[in-house]
Amino acid sequence: MKWWERLQQEMDALGWNKAELSKRSGVSYDSINKYLRGETDNPRGNVIDKLADAIGRSRVWLRDGVVLEPQSEVSPSLAKWVQARKVGIVSASLFREVDEFDQSEPEEITVPRDEKFPDARQLTFDVEGDSMNDLRPRPIMPGDTVVATAYEDIAGRVVLRDGMVVVVQRTRDGGHMREWSVKQIEIYEDRTEFHPRSNNPKHKPIVVQRQFDADDGVTVEIIGLVRMVLNTMPGF
Structure with missing residues (x-):
């Protein structure tokens, strides 16, 4: 399903026409017409954000069909341990086909509560590859699990700054192919760079000029701020 088909699906469920969506989102009627005809794979600027807010959905769901389940509790948890959703695998330079028909129940694990952001969702990703094996002061190794807010x-x-470690999502081919990877941020006046920290020279940074929208049909988005790295010792 394309992003504009998800948009149409939600409009139908809400009983909205294009004029109603235009009024509620602030996106022009003519633009919405073009989007719903499938003429634009990757709208520029914050159009996706405006449309997602209007229909009460997340940006990542509207654009990529990824469901990040909301917490059952609205108020911050006081428990020392919380449930975190296992989202998938982070692996640099490996684009995977998006499985839009995966109806399996999301797996959850228990992780320590993030004291700084107790009201935010916690996500976990399994690490493949060596793209962060030289991160300082602690490398992220194959087999690790990263816990991200x-x-x-x-x-x-949160203001993005140099040195933050994040989970970055890149999509291409109209959203059919997706890569999740862990990178470290470097911020410059005219661009943001997402760097691997590896002793393997094949891994290259992702460089984004001005906004997190590439010019080659690839979109780039931060989906998680890495807060913890877990590792289970083998043999048990």
């Missing part, structure tokens, strides 16, 4: 939940409270 959902960036969508904290974007308004």
Whole structure:
């Protein structure tokens, strides 16, 4: 299913026409017409955000069909341990076909509560490959699990800065192919760079000029701020 088909699906469920969506989102009627005809794979700027907000869905769901389940508790948890959703595998330079028909129940594990962001969702990713095996002061190795705070939940409270380690999502081919990888941020006046930290020279940084929208049909988005790395010792 394409992103505009998900948009149409939600409009139908809400009983909205294009004029209603235009009024509620602030996106022009003509633009919405074009989107719903499938003429634009990757809208520029914050159009996806506006449309997602209008229909009450997340950006990542509207654009990529990825469901990040909301917490059952609205108030911050006081428990020392919380449930974190296991999202998938992070592996640099490996694009995987998006399985839009995966109806399996999301797996959850228990992780220590993030004291800084107790009201945000926690996501976990299994690490493949060596793209962060030279990260300092602690490398991220194949077989590790990274625990990340959902960036969508904290974007308004966190200023991105040099040295932050994040989970980056890249999509291409109209959203059919997706890569999740862990990178370290370097911020410059005219661009943001997402760097591997590896002793393997094949891994290259992702360089994004001005906004997190590439010019080659590839979209780039931060989906998680890495807060913890876990590792289970083999043999048990």
